[in-house]
Every structure is written in C-alpha cells, then in structure tokens.
Amino acid sequence: MAPSSVKLQELIRLIRTAKTQAEERAIIQKECADIRSSFREEDPSFRCRNVAKLLYMHMLGYPAHFGQMECLKLIASPRFSDKRVGYLGAMLLLDERQDASLLITNSIKNDMNHNSQYVQGLALCTLGCMGSSEMCRDLATEVERLLKTSNSYIKKKAALSAVHVVRKVPELIELYIPAAESLLGGKNHGVLHSAVVLITEMCVRNPEATCKFKKVVPELVQIMKNLIMSGYSPEHNVGGISDPFLQVQMLCLMRILGQNDDEVSEAMNDILAQVATNTDTSKNAGNAILYETVLTIMDIRSESGLRVLAVNILGRFLLNSDKNIRYIAMTSLLKMVQTDHNAVQRHRGTIVDCLKDTDASVKRRALDLTFALINGHNIRSMIKELLQFLDHCPAELRSDCASGIFLAAEKYAPSKRWHIDTILRVLTTAGSYVRDETVPNLIQLITNTSELYAYTVHKLYQAVLADISQQPLVQVAAWCIGEYGEFLLSGTCEEEKTVKVTEDDMLDVLEMILQSHMSSPATRGYALTSLMKLSTRISDNVDRIRKIVSIYGSCIDVELQQRAIEYNTLFKKYDHMRVAVLERMPVIEKNSQVCSDKSTKVLNDENKPFSLSKPNQTEVKIQNAANQQTVDLLDLIGISDPSSTPVVQNNQEKMVGGELLDLLGGINFGAIPSITAYNKNGLTVEFFFEKVGNNELSIQLKAKNATAKDMKEFILQAAVPKNIQIHLQAPSGSVLPALCSGCVSQTILISNPNKVSLKMRLRLSYSIEGSTVQDICEVNNFPPQTWQ
Amino acid sequence: MMQFMLLFSRQGKLRLQKWYVPLSDKEKKKITRELVQTVLARKPKMCSFLEWRDLKIVYKRYASLYFCCAIEDQDNELITLEIIHRYVELLDKYFGSVCELDIIFNFEKAYFILDEFLLGGEAQETSKKNVLKAIEQADLLQESQNEDWGGLSSDDIL
Numbered sequence: 001m002a003p004s005s006v007k008l009q010e011l012i013r014l015i016r017t018a019k020t021q022a023e024e025r026a027i028i029q030k031e032c033a034d035i036r037s038s039f040r041e042e043d044p045s046f047r048c049r050n051v052a053k054l055l056y057m058h059m060l061g062y063p064a065h066f067g068q069m070e071c072l073k074l075i076a077s078p079r080f081s082d083k084r085v086g087y088l089g090a091m092l093l094l095d096e097r098q099d100a101s102l103l104i105t106n107s108i109k110n111d112m113n114h115n116s117q118y119v120q121g122l123a124l125c126t127l128g129c130m131g132s133s134e135m136c137r138d139l140a141t142e143v144e145r146l147l148k149t150s151n152s153y154i155k156k157k158a159a160l161s162a163v164h165v166v167r168k169v170p171e172l173i174e175l176y177i178p179a180a181e182s183l184l185g186g187k188n189h190g191v192l193h194s195a196v197v198l199i200t201e202m203c204v205r206n207p208e209a210t211c212k213f214k215k216v217v218p219e220l221v222q223i224m225k226n227l228i229m230s231g232y233s234p235e236h237n238v239g240g241i242s243d244p245f246l247q248v249q250m251l252c253l254m255r256i257l258g259q260n261d262d263e264v265s266e267a268m269n270d271i272l273a274q275v276a277t278n279t280d281t282s283k284n285a286g287n288a289i290l291y292e293t294v295l296t297i298m299d300i301r302s303e304s305g306l307r308v309l310a311v312n313i314l315g316r317f318l319l320n321s322d323k324n325i326r327y328i329a330m331t332s333l334l335k336m337v338q339t340d341h342n343a344v345q346r347h348r349g350t351i352v353d354c355l356k357d358t359d360a361s362v363k364r365r366a367l368d369l370t371f372a373l374i375n376g377h378n379i380r381s382m383i384k385e386l387l388q389f390l391d392h393c394p395a396e397l398r399s400d401c402a403s404g405i406f407l408a409a410e411k412y413a414p415s416k417r418w419h420i421d422t423i424l425r426v427l428t429t430a431g432s433y434v435r436d437e438t439v440p441n442l443i444q445l446i447t448n449t450s451e452l453y454a455y456t457v458h459k460l461y462q463a464v465l466a467d468i469s470q471q472p473l474v475q476v477a478a479w480c481i482g483e484y485g486e487f488l489l490s491g492t493c494e495e496e497k498t499v500k501v502t503e504d505d506m507l508d509v510l511e512m513i514l515q516s517h518m519s520s521p522a523t524r525g526y527a528l529t530s531l532m533k534l535s536t537r538i539s540d541n542v543d544r545i546r547k548i549v550s551i552y553g554s555c556i557d558v559e560l561q562q563r564a565i566e567y568n569t570l571f572k573k574y575d576h577m578r579v580a581v582l583e584r585m586p587v588i589e590k591n592s593q594v595c596s597d598k599s600t601k602v603l604n605d606e607n608k609p610f611s612l613s614k615p616n617q618t619e620v621k622i623q624n625a626a627n628q629q630t631v632d633l634l635d636l637i638g639i640s641d642p643s644s645t646p647v648v649q650n651n652q653e654k655m656v657g658g659e660l661l662d663l664l665g666g667i668n669f670g671a672i673p674s675i676t677a678y679n680k681n682g683l684t685v686e687f688f689f690e691k692v693g694n695n696e697l698s699i700q701l702k703a704k705n706a707t708a709k710d711m712k713e714f715i716l717q718a719a720v721p722k723n724i725q726i727h728l729q730a731p732s733g734s735v736l737p738a739l740c741s742g743c744v745s746q747t748i749l750i751s752n753p754n755k756v757s758l759k760m761r762l763r764l765s766y767s768i769e770g771s772t773v774q775d776i777c778e779v780n781n782f783p784p785q786t787w788q
Numbered sequence: 789m790m791q792f793m794l795l796f797s798r799q800g801k802l803r804l805q806k807w808y809v810p811l812s813d814k815e816k817k818k819i820t821r822e823l824v825q826t827v828l829a830r831k832p833k834m835c836s837f838l839e840w841r842d843l844k845i846v847y848k849r850y851a852s853l854y855f856c857c858a859i860e861d862q863d864n865e866l867i868t869l870e871i872i873h874r875y876v877e878l879l880d881k882y883f884g885s886v887c888e889l890d891i892i893f894n895f896e897k898a899y900f901i902l903d904e905f906l907l908g909g910e911a912q913e914t915s916k917k918n919v920l921k922a923i924e925q926a927d928l929l930q931e932s933q934n935e936d937w938g939g940l941s942s943d944d945i946l
Contacts, residue, residue, distance in 0.1 A: 016916045048946065049946050084930065097810060116929065125903050125907050129908060156913065158911055160907040189915060190913040190914060193911060235915040236914055238874075288867040323833075323835040324866070360834065361834070361837065579928065
C-alpha cells in the first residue's frame with residue numbers, strides 16, 4: 001500500500017468540504033487507515049506529516065492514540081522539523097497518566113543537552129507542560145544545570161520548567177533556591193519574569209523559602225523603580241507602560257513576601273505608593289498593574305494611608321466605563337469589606353448604583369457587597385434600594401436578594417412594624433423565590449410581635465386577595481388567618497384603617513386557596529389546618545367548615561386526606577377537646593438566628609398533654625429543603641401544624657445540614673443500622689457498625705458475590721477525609737465464592753475525634769473469569785450515629 | 789497559573805487547545821463542551837470574566853474566534869486579557885493580518901508561537917520582538933536543515 005502522501009493542508013481542505021458529520025467521519029476513517037498502514041511500514045519520510053494530520057483530526061475530536069509511539073520516534077529523530085511535530089504531539093496526545101510519557105524522558109534529557117538552543121527549548125517546553133512527577137524527579141538536576149547557563153533564551157525556559165517541577169515535586173524546592181536568587185541580577189526581561197514566577201511559586205509552597213527570599217526585596221524594589229522610571233522601551237512597552245507583565249508578577253511576589261511581616265512591608269511602602277499614584281489608567285495594562293497593587297497593599301502590613309489609597313483606586317474603578325474594571329473592583333471590594341469596612345462604606349453610594357449596572361456579573365457582585373455594607377444606620381435606605389432592585393432584578397438573583405433582605409432585616413430592623421412590612425413586601429414581590437425556611441421563620445417573627453397581630457393579618461389578607469400564586473406568601477397568610485382570624489372579623493386595627501371582613505369572606509379565601517390549582521400540597525395543608533382552627537374562632541359558619549373538612553377526607557393527596565380525617569374525628573369523637581386543641585399558639589421561641597440551613601430537625605412537645613393511648617410519643621418535624629411536605633410521624637391528633645416547627649427542646653440535638661430524612665433523629669438507638677456500601681455487578685459490600693468508646697468506630701464489612709462465577713483476588717482499599725484515621729485489618733480471605741455461598745469479612749477501625757462527617761471512598765478490585773475488574777465508589781450514606 | 793487555553797469559532801468548533809494540567813481526553817472533551825457552550829451563550833455586552841467551577845474564565849472575541857483562558861483564583865484577570873492580546877498580536881505579526889483560516893490551516897505554527905510565548909501556563913518572554921525572532925530562527929533552522937540533509941523541501945514537510 002502506497003504511503004499516504006496527502007499533505008496536511010490538503011487533508012484539512014478535504015475535511016472542510018464535508019457537508020455532513022457522516023461524510024467527515026468517512027474521510028477521516030479513510031485517512032486514519034492510510035496513516036496506520038504508513039506507520040506500520042515505518043517509513044520515516046512521511047511520519048512527520050502523518051502525525052501532524054493525526055493531530056488535526058484529534059482536535060476535531062477523533063481518537064489518535066495510535067499515533068503516540070510515532071511521536072516518540074519523531075522526538076528521537078535528528079531532524080528539527082520532526083522534533084517540533086513530535087514534541088507537539090507529545091504535549092497533545094500524551095499526559096502523565098499514560099506510561100508512554102515516561103518513554104520520552106530519555107529523549108528530553110538528551111535534547112536538553114543538544115547543541116541547538118531551539119531543540120533545548122522544545123525539550124524544556126515539553127517537560128514544563130506535561131512532565132509527570134517521575135519525569136520531573138529524573139530531570140530535576142538537568143533543569144537546575146540549565147538554570148545556570150549564560151544563554152538567556154534557555155535560562156528563562158529552564159526557570160519555568162523548574163516552576164513545573166516544583167509544582168509536581170515540592171520537595172525539590174531546595175534544589176533551585178541558590179540558582180533562583182542569582183537569576184534576578186540579569187537585565188533580560190524574559191529571565192527576570194520567569195525568575196520572579198519561580199521564586200513566587202517556591203515561596204507559596206514552602207514558608208522556609210519565603211524566609212530565604214525576603215532578602216531579595218530591595219532588589220525587587222530596585223527593578224520596579226527602573227521599570228517605572230526608565231525611558232520608553234519599545235520592546236517591552238504596552239500602551240505606554242513598561243513591561244506590565246513583569247510589573248504585575250513582581251507585585252505578586254512582593255505580596256507573598258510582605259505578608260505578616262512589618263519590616264518587609266515597610267520596605268515596599270514607597271514603591272507601592274509610587275506605582276499606585278503614577279500608573280497611567282487609560283489602558284487596560286495600567287489598570288492591571290493598579291489592580292495587582294491594590295491586592296498587594298491590602299494583603300501586607302501596609303500603613304493606613306496606603307490602604308486608603310488602595311480603596312480609593314477601587315472606588316475609581318467602580319466608575320470606570322469599562323465593565324471589566326467595574327467587575328474587578330466589585331470583587332476586590334467584596335474581599336476587603338470585612339477588614340476595611342469603613343473605607344468601603346465610603347463608596348456605598350457608588351456600589352448601590354451598580355445594582356443598576358447592565359452587566360449581570362457586576363449586578364451580582366454589587367448585591368453581595370450591598371448586603372455586606374448594611375448596618376444599623378443605613379438599614380432603611382439600603383433596604384429601600386434593595387426592594388426597588390428586587391422589583392426588576394433578574395430571576396437568578398431574586399432568591400439571594402430575598403434571603404439577604406430577610407437576614408439584614410432580622411439583624412437590624414429598626415422597628416417590628418418595619419420588619420413585618422419589609423417581609424410582606426418581599427413576599428409580594430418575589431414570593432416564589434424565597435427559601436423554604438422563610439415561612440416558619442416569618443411565622444415565628446409574627447407570633448413574637450403580639451401588638452401587631454391585627455395589622456399583620458389584615459395586610460396578609462389584602463395581599464392574598466390580590467394574588468394567591470406565591471406559595472410562601474399564601475402559606476403565611478393562611479396560617480395567620482387561622483390564628484388571628486378574630487382580628488379580621490373585628491375589623492379594628494390601630495395602625496391602619498382597615499376593612500371589616502366577614503366570616504364568609506375569610507372562609508372564601510381559605511377555600512379558594514384549597515381549591516386553586518396554583519396551590520402546592522403544603523399550602524393546602526396550611527389552608528386546611530387554618531380552616532380547622534377557625535372553627536373555634538368563628539360562630540356562624542362552623543358547619544361550612546365541617547363540610548369542607550369532610551370533603552377532603554377522600555382527597556387523593558394522602559397528606560390532606562389524613563389531616564381531613566383527623567380533623568373530622570376531632571369534630572365527631574373529640575369535640576369536647578376541640579377548643580383546647582385549637583387554641584391560640586404560644587409564642588414561638590427564637591430558634592437561633594435565621595440561618596440558611598436546609599433542614600433543621602426539631603422536636604415538637606405540643607402533644608405532650610395529649611399522649612393518651614401511646615406513651616412517649618415524640619413528634620418530629622422536619623423541614624426538608626427538597627420538598628415542603630412535613631412528615632408527621634406517629635401523629636394521632638391533628639396538631640400537626642407544619643408551621644409550628646421551631647419549638648426547640650432543651651435536650652434537643654439540632655442536626656444541621658443533614659439531608660437525610662432521619663425521621664427519628666435525636667432518639668438514641670442502641671444499635672446503629674447497617675448500610676450497603678456497594679452493590680454493583682453482583683458484588684455487595686455491607687457495613688455493620690459498632691461504636692467503641694466515644695470517638696472510635698468499628699466497621700465490620702461483609703462482601704458477597706451473587707454472580708455465578710467466583711471472584712478471586714478480592715482486595716478492598718478505603719480512604720477517608722482528613723482528620724479521620726482509618727485502619728484496615730486483614731481480611732478473612734480473598735475469594736468470594738459464587739452465589740453468596742460464602743463471604744469475605746474485614747474489620748475497619750475508624751478514629752474520628754473531631755466528629756467530622758464520615759465519608760469513605762472505596763477501591764475494589766477482583767478477578768472474575770480471568771479478567772480484572774476495578775471500581776471506585778464513594779460511600780456517603782453513613783448513619784449520623786457513626787460519627788456524631 | 790493558566791490551566792488551559794481554548795480557541796474556538798462562533799459555531800463552537802475548536803481551533804486550538806493548550807492544556808497545562810493533566811486531564812484525561814474524556815475530561816478535556818467535557819470541559820471544552822461545557823465551557824464553549826457557556827461562553828457562546830454570553831451576550832456581547834457582558835464582561836469578559838466569569839466564574840466557572842472553581843476557576844476564573846477570561847475570554848475575548850477577536851473577529852470570528854473566541855480566545856478563552858482558565859486561570860486560578862489568585863491570578864490577575866486583567867493581565868490575562870493582556871496575555872491574550874499579546875498572543876493575538878504575535879499571530880497577527882507572524883501571519884500578516886491573521887484570520888481564522890490561517891489558524892485552521894497552520895494550527896501547528898499557532899502552537900509553536902504559543903509555546904514560545906507561554907510555558908507551563910506562565911509567560912516566558914515579555915518582548916514581542918524576541919518571541920517573533922525566536923520563531924523566525926526556528927523556522928530558518930528547519931528550512932536550512934532540510935536543505936542540507938535532503939529529503940522533502942520545506943513546503944512538502946507537512
């Protein structure tokens with residue numbers, strides 16, 4: 001078969017003529033076949049071209065692994081054109097995960113000593129791009145040698161290769177410290193830049209290196225001075241600025257060296273002030289330098305004048321017409337709002353204005369920053385701006401904005417009425433975007449504000465009449481109507497003029513909520529319970545309530561059905577208790593601050609006096625972020641009001657962040673339930689737990705094989721998060737007989753003194769019917785008792 | 789450091805990919821797909837920076853090509869824009885008014901130029917002149933070698 005002689009550009013042209021994916025695939029398949037046979041014939045003349053073609057096809061997404069060895073051959077060829085394509089192929093097709101990459105180590109080593117600097121450059125570049133830790137270890141000393149050459153073309157490449165080596169094998173930092181120091185003495189900008197990168201990398205990874213390099217600070221300062229003061233150097237000039245790349249890199253290094261060191265920071269003071277005031281801000285390059293300067297000033301121990309200068313630079317950035325600059329300013333201000341709060345406050349006006357910015361990322365940043373700047377003094381005006389923002393803000397920001405407003409209102413509300421008004425405003429504007437826990441939190445707030453019951457319920461009633469689509473609003477309104485319906489009836493309200501509401505009106509609203517297709521099941525639950533509560537608060541229409549409740553006794557929704565039936569029972573058999581059961585809720589105690597925990601488990605002790613037939617019934621309420629349904633366990637008598645959750649018992653363990661529907665949380669079982677850690681392809685691994693002492697856990701694992709063939713050489717390895725110690729004892733064996741006729745057991749000892757949540761990564765390997773199977777899985781379903 | 793640089797067209801076709809972190813082919817493809825989609829969905833008025841996974845993405849469109857770099861949290865976005873611009877200038881000088889077709893048909897040269905400008909995700913040479921000189925010399929070496937040693941002429945190598 002004639003070797004493929006299609007030129008690269010010809011092939012590219014051909015592929016581009018393909019009108020369909022299928023056509024393209026056909027062309028490529030044919031070409032790959034030709035290339036493969038050409039490779040087999042070992043003809044060196046077209047190898048370079050063939051690999052180049054392969055690389056093009058690889059970029060289009062087609063497999064090219066059969067070209068890997070050819071790259072090796074090209075690299076070993078004496079021709080520069082071959083080496084160029086060979087090394088390119090190595091960087092594109094090989095990565096450190098492949099064994100073939102190790103094979104080029106020798107070639108790289110040879111080429112690093114080549115008499116042509118361009119070949120040396122290729123080798124260094126490849127090492128610096130894709131060298132694995134083994135390769136780096138092998139070639140570290142070669143790189144170090146090249147660091148000391150007088151050829152600046154090689155020196156700069158060696159320096160950056162050293163950066164890669166140091167990233168892969170931090171222990172080798174020591175090796176490069178002497179050479180790196182001397183690199184700063186030269187004039188070549190490429191070498192200087194690479195040297196600064198190298199020193200920065202070493203200092204970041206090794207605090208000892210930082211100490212050693214603090215002495216180069218004067219040298220750095222001098223280089224910076226020369227850059228700023230020296231005349232126009234066309235070679236390194238970008239928009240009138242002398243080598244912004246080098247300036248930025250040096251500022252970054254100064255930041256690392258000056259952190260937590262007063263003396264070093266002092267030495268940099270002047271030059272930083274100079275750069276901050278003299279850099280031209282009309283072009284992006286200048287702003288890049290200023291940005292880095294600001295970061296450095298804020299991170300080292302700079303004097304307050306300098307810090308104010310930095311914040312002012314950011315303030316000016318906020319007004320820049322370039323949106324990129326505004327975005328950068330926002331991000332930086334956000335980082336420093338905690339440490340330099342007053343300085344950032346001075347720019348509050350500009351920041352709030354940025355809420356109206358056209359760019360979505362800037363808006364988001366402005367929102368975060370605005371929240372960070374709210375305090376007791378500016379709460380009213382800030383929230384006013386934020387409420388306006390909420391009216392028009394993009395959908396993806398609404399949820400965060402709403403939550404932020406709630407948090408801020410909770411912390412700094414100047415008056416209770418203002419607080420309730422604000423919350424109502426949010427609920428009416430962005431009601432469907434508020435987080436789930438807002439509803440119970442709001443209800444809790446309302447119950448705590450007894451003087452405003454009438455006001456609140458009137459406002460909610462009006463809001464719901466206008467719009468019943470926003471679930472959180474409807475839920476809160478329904479709850480309040482149920483609790484405080486009498487205020488609606490009496491029509492009196494100190495705060496505002498209100499309309500008198502009839503019993504029928506109230507029931508109409510609640511029925512409307514119940515029947516509306518827009519109401520979620522949880523909302524309906526609220527409405528039904530509220531209706532029930534009203535049966536004791538109103539006088540004329542109790543029958544109507546009775547009727548509604550009994551209709552829902554056959555509702556398809558199981559939750560509603562259950563409630564309806566229980567309420568029915570309350571009407572019929574326990575009517576004498578109805579008033580007592582449905583009386584006004586006690587004031588709900590504050591449940592720590594408004595937190596954004598997705599699920600909080602609490603115990604409700606309201607049914608204590610009612611535990612008639614079943615002793616020690618503890619009803620557990622859970623708010624699961626995934627669905628708003630409250631699971632009422634063991635609920636006999638319908639006080640299962642989902643809104644009355646935040647009642648915390650003293651001895652209650654608040655389980656935070658547990659997404660598990662741990663229904664009986666807080667109750668200590670004697671035995672911890674076992675879990676199935678792995679179940680795939682017929683292999684199951686079960687974990688059985690036993691607590692040994694306070695922090696130790698013993699896991700007995702049993703592995704079983706349900707397939708028809710034996711699994712041999714079964715090995716299990718496990719890894720756990722940091723702060724947890726793991727010790728695997730020897731397994732009982734390594735053969736898992738087929739069809740679960742036997743098992744392998746192994747003990748794992750876990751020591752978890754910090755009570756970090758337990759997760760485990762398992763790596764299993766076994767051989768079945770001659771072939772090896774390996775799998776890695778994560779075990780995330782450990783019962784909380786195993787680590788709490 | 790820069791973790792990777794991607795060049796792609798308005799239709800989402802990849803024209804160049806330089807990875808400075810070790811990832812499997814599958815992972816690279818997934819990242820590329822996702823990122824290309826994300827960047828192409830951005831409107832022209834939006835800013836050049838976005839947060840994606842745990843990286844910062846800096847991108848800029850030059851004619852029909854998007855130049856997209858992924859940098860780490862501590863890196864300076866504005867200087868990355870300068871780096872992108874410098875690379876475009878280098879391509880422009882080398883090819884003479886570069887356009888997407890130049891990069892398609894001479895992709896290997898685009899890589900060679902990039903590898904003279906950046907190494908391991910960092911700039912190795914801050915002088916435009918020096919980078920271009922190095923490429924020129926390397927090209928000359930290739931040509932003269934092939935003349936001296938025989939074999940295919942420089943036009944026919946690839």
